[in-house]
Structures are given as C-alpha cells and as structure tokens.
Amino acid sequence: MTPHSDAPGTGSADLPPTRCPVHTALSDGGGALVDLLGPENQKDPMGLYERLRAEHGPVAPIVLDGGIPAWLLLGYRENLEVSRTPSRFSRDSRHWHAWKDGKIGADSPLLPVVGWQPMCTFADGDEHERLRAALTESMGRFDRRGIRRHVTRFTHQLVNDICADGGAEMVTAFAQQLPMLVLTQLLGMPDEYGPRLVEATRDLMKGTETALRSDAYVTDALKGLVDRRRAEPGEDLASWLLAHPSGLTEEEVIQHLRLVLLTGNETTTNLMANTLRMVLTDPRFRASLAGGHMTLPDAIEHVLWNEPPLTVVPGRWATGDTELGGQRIKAGDMLLLGLAAGNVDPAIRPDIGAPMYGNRSHLAFSGGPHECPGQDIGRAITDTAIDTLLLRLPDLRLAVDESELTWLSSWISRHLVELPVEFMPRRPEPDIMDLPVEALLAPRQRVPSTPEETTAPARSGTEGSEAAAPGRVPWWAALWRWLLGRPSGPAPKGSSAR
Numbered sequence: 081m082t083p084h085s086d087a088p089g090t091g092s093a094d095l096p097p098t099r100c101p102v103h104t105a106l107s108d109g110g111g112a113l114v115d116l117l118g119p120e121n122q123k124d125p126m127g128l129y130e131r132l133r134a135e136h137g138p139v140a141p142i143v144l145d146g147g148i149p150a151w152l153l154l155g156y157r158e159n160l161e162v163s164r165t166p167s168r169f170s171r172d173s174r175h176w177h178a179w180k181d182g183k184i185g186a187d188s189p190l191l192p193v194v195g196w197q198p199m200c201t202f203a204d205g206d207e208h209e210r211l212r213a214a215l216t217e218s219m220g221r222f223d224r225r226g227i228r229r230h231v232t233r234f235t236h237q238l239v240n241d242i243c244a245d246g247g248a249e250m251v252t253a254f255a256q257q258l259p260m261l262v263l264t265q266l267l268g269m270p271d272e273y274g275p276r277l278v279e280a281t282r283d284l285m286k287g288t289e290t291a292l293r294s295d296a297y298v299t300d301a302l303k304g305l306v307d308r309r310r311a312e313p314g315e316d317l318a319s320w321l322l323a324h325p326s327g328l329t330e331e332e333v334i335q336h337l338r339l340v341l342l343t344g345n346e347t348t349t350n351l352m353a354n355t356l357r358m359v360l361t362d363p364r365f366r367a368s369l370a371g372g373h374m375t376l377p378d379a380i381e382h383v384l385w386n387e388p389p390l391t392v393v394p395g396r397w398a399t400g401d402t403e404l405g406g407q408r409i410k411a412g413d414m415l416l417l418g419l420a421a422g423n424v425d426p427a428i429r430p431d432i433g434a435p436m437y438g439n440r441s442h443l444a445f446s447g448g449p450h451e452c453p454g455q456d457i458g459r460a461i462t463d464t465a466i467d468t469l470l471l472r473l474p475d476l477r478l479a480v481d482e483s484e485l486t487w488l489s490s491w492i493s494r495h496l497v498e499l500p501v502e503f504m505p506r507r508p509e510p511d512i513m514d515l516p517v518e519a520l521l522a523p524r525q526r527v528p529s530t531p532e533e534t535t536a537p538a539r540s541g542t543e544g545s546e547a548a549a550p551g552r553v554p555w556w557a558a559l560w561r562w563l564l565g566r567p568s569g570p571a572p573k574g575s576s577a578r
C-alpha cells in the first residue's frame with residue numbers, strides 16, 4: 081500500500097508521516113506514476129490495474145495527460161463509497177485544483193470529458209435532482225415493447241444488408257449502427273438522421289481534426305429537433321423534456337439530448353460487441369444458452385462484470401480533506417471510478433473464473449445518485465438485437481481465430497476493434513412491419529434462398545432454417561409480430577412504437 085501524507089489538518093494518528101505520491105507528483109511534475117492516458121494503459125489496462133492494486137491497494141495514485149495527479153479507485157467498496165457519498169465526493173468538476181493551478185490547457189484531451197457543463201452529469205444536490213428528474217421521468221415514459229420493436233426492425237434491416245454476403249465485420253456493420261438508429265427514434269428524429277449521426281458521433285468521440293465539425297452537426301440536428309417538437313410535440317424524449325415540470329431551458333434540453341445520444345450510443349455499442357464476442361467464443365456461454373439454462377439477459381450481466389463498456393468514469397472531486405482506502409485525499413483532488421478494476425476486486429471476487437450470470441451487483445452502471453438512468457434501455461437494445469440476430473443467422477460463427485481479435489483502449493473505455501463473422505448466405509427478408517397480416521399467417525416452408533444454399537452442406541442442425549421462399553413469411557416474423565403485440569393490420573414503416 082502507498083505511504084500516506086501527513087499534511088497538516090488531514091492526518092489521522094495511525095497513519096505514517098510520509099509524503100503522499102499524488103501530491104508529490106503534483107510538485108514533481110508527474111514523477112514515476114502511471115499515466116492513464118499513456119501506452120501501458122492502452123496496451124493492457126486490466127494488467128495495469130492489477131499492478132497498481134498490488135503496489136497501492138484499493139486506491140492508487142496515477143497521473144493524467146503527462147502530469148496531472150488523480151486517484152484511481154480499484155476497490156469495489158471504494159468505488160461504491162465514492163459514488164454514493166456526493167457530500168464528500170462531488171460530481172462538480174469545478175472543485176478540481178487543477179483548474180485553479182492552470183494545469184488544464186484549452187487543448188487538453190481531458191477537457192471534453194471533465195470540462196464543466198450545465199448538465200446533470202456535473203451537478204449535485206437539488207440541481208442534479210431537477211435535471212435528472214426531467215431525464216428519468218421522460219425516459220420512464222418509453223414503453224419497453226416499443227423500444228424492442230424499434231430494435232427488432234433495425235436489426236432485421238442491418239441483417240438484410242449483410243445476409244447475402246455470407247460474412248461481415250460485426251462491430252462496424254452491427255454494433256456501431258444499431259444503438260444510434262434506435263436512440264434517434266427514441267429522441268424523436270426521423271430515420272434518415274441515424275446513419276449520418278453514427279458517423280458524426282464516432283468522429284466526435286475519436287477527437288479527430290473533423291471532430292468540431294461533427295460536433296456542430298450533432299448539435300444542429302438536435303436544435304432542429306427541439307424547434308420542431310416545440311411547434312409540434314410528439315411521443316418522444318425531446319417533446320417530453322420540453323414539457324417536463326422541471327422547466328429545462330432550450331439549451332438544457334439540447335445538452336441532455338446530446339448526453340443521451342453520446343453516452344447511450346458508445347456504451348451500448350460496446351456492450352453489444354462484447355456480448356456478441358462472448359456468445360461466439362465462449363463454449364460455456366453458447367452451450368448454456370442453447371441448453372436453456374441461461375437467458376441472454378443473464379449472460380449480459382456476466383459481460384457487464386468482465387467487460388464493462390466504460391472501464392473508468394471521470395470523475396468525482398473531493399469537497400474536503402478526507403481518507404479513503406488507506407490514502408489521504410485532499411480537498412479538490414480528482415478521483416476516477418475504476419469500474420472495470422472494481423468489478424474484479426479479489427476482495428469481492430476471490431474466484432475470478434466463477435460465472436456471474438444474472439448477477440446485477442456489478443459496477444458497470446456506477447452507483448449512487450448518478451447511477452446510469454438508461455441501463456434498462458441499454459440492456460433491452462443489446463438483448464433484443466442479439467436475440468434477433470441469432471434468430472436470423474443461427475449459424476453465425478467467428479471467421480477468425482479468437483486469438484486474432486484486437487482491442488483498443490482509451491483511458492475511459494476498451495473497444496473490440498473488429499469482430500469478423502461468417503454464416504451461410506441468405507436472401508434478405510421483407511421488413512416485418514410492412515408485411516400484410518395474411519402473409520404472416522402463411523405456412524412455414526423451407527425453400528433454399530440462394531444457389532449456394534441449395535448445394536452447401538448443412539453446418540449445424542438449425543442452419544438456414546429461417547430462410548423463406550419469396551412471398552412467404554418466415555416463422556420468426558410471425559412470432560416477432562405476435563410478441564410485439566401487432567396481431568392485426570400492417571404498420572407503416574417508421575410508425576411510432578407507442
């Protein structure tokens with residue numbers, strides 16, 4: 081464990097009087113502390129967390145961007161203590177001494193994530209309540225079946241784009257597309273915004289030279305949406321936020337729509353890619369799913385333990401001098417929630433190989449007053465999308481050896497770079513929401529959809545079983561339609577789910 085500082089007024093008698101590494105780093109310009117934006121973290125973040133845990137215990141000193149000191153929380157309990165105690169650990173980044181000390185330049189890579197904005201993510205107490213109530217109460221108005229219907233429809237569209245090819249790269253073709261397509265619907269944006277917004281938000285998050293232009297595109301699109309919904313309210317998040325009794329200003333509505341779009345998209349994309357990878361690579365996982373002992377929602381919780389979409393959340397700021405995990409924290413210090421590290425803390429997971437199926441007590445959504453309000457939407461998108469995907473392409477399998485998969489880490493998340501898959505080529509299916517009801521009642525009939533299918537040897541018992549003759553409706557379409565509560569009458573494309 082790291083030795084502690086004996087700074088005046090902060091000590092407790094049982095702590096040894098040595099120098100605190102974070103404050104040493106501050107005065108020495110970084111010293112030998114690990115830079116969370118540096119190469120070691122990019123290469124192997126989980127290995128780095130374990131090294132830090134061994135050296136410092138549950139709260140480790142690190143530096144950011146070459147020299148700005150902060151604390152990384154590695155302990156499960158410490159993560160919860162900090163996220164649940166806003167009186168000691170504020171979400172308001174203006175507490176940070178690095179601002180006062182002029183350490184954060186206008187071009188700092190930290191700025192987009194920690195620069196204070198008038199949003200619920202940076203608010204505490206009553207102000208947080210006001211902004212968050214508008215979000216949670218508005219998001220609570222979505223009916224879950226409606227969300228699932230959007231997901232099903234877009235999943236079928238995305239599968240239609242790839243199904244004739246017999247293979248695809250699923251991070252780009254699927255995981256990066258679907259959440260944004262669904263979120264734009266929930267926000268109240270027309271279909272055509274989806275694909276362009278996927279590009280713009282990815283560009284914006286990557287911080288490329290076109291990031292500012294992409295950011296302006298996203299903000300303009302949201303501003304246009306708010307103008308339209310003010311004139312003509314609909315059944316969507318934009319309209320509900322505008323009408324909420326919390327009385328959000330137009331700027332606040334736009335900023336919170338932007339928050340939902342950016343946070344919800346990136347995290348759900350990650351969760352979807354990680355879950356799909358596991359379904360395709362972990363034999364226990366697939367065997368359990370096929371054997372009916374585990375549901376996909378249970379499996380998603382296991383993924384949230386081992387691959388949380390956000391590995392680190394920056395951050396919290398100490399409102400006064402305090403002690404945590406044996407370290408002495410000073411007023412204005414920054415603390416980073418180490419969600420991935422906390423999830424594998426040996427204090428709560430002595431056997432790291434033990435399955436965590438269905439166990440929801442992980443840190444992936446954080447905790448306390450800022451705990452993710454969109455978690456059920458993220459879960460519903462992931463679960464429905466993968467379920468529908470496997471229904472359409474039951475012979476889906478990895479096209480490369482698992483050892484060839486690569487990852488990209490930033491200081492706050494870790495992404496699967498590519499997930500190449502293969503499957504038997506199939507003909508695209510019609511949009512199930514456009515099908516006449518009589519068609520859904522047509523008997524299921526197995527007819528090869530492509531010449532390859534006619535000659536290809538079957539690779540699994542279920543392979544190709546969902547392919548349908550032209551003009552006939554596959555059984556899954558009828559089933560989905562029934563599950564989604566559309567027993568009669570065709571729906572126009574893009575019609576509201578609610």
Ligand code: HEM
Pocket residue numbers: 163200201202212215339340343344345347348351388389390393444445446447449450451452453454455457458459
């Ligand atoms: C499954 C994927 C998701 C994961 C893993 C995730 C995770 C998180 C985490 C770790 C936080 C930070 C909490 C903190 O500061 O302590 C957060 C905040 C937030 N998330 Fe999510 N999220 C996901 C999906 C979504 C979705 C789909 C939405 C919206 C539809 C959403 C909306 C938000 C909002 C608005 C906040 C800010 C809450 C506040 O500060 O009070 N998230 N999320």
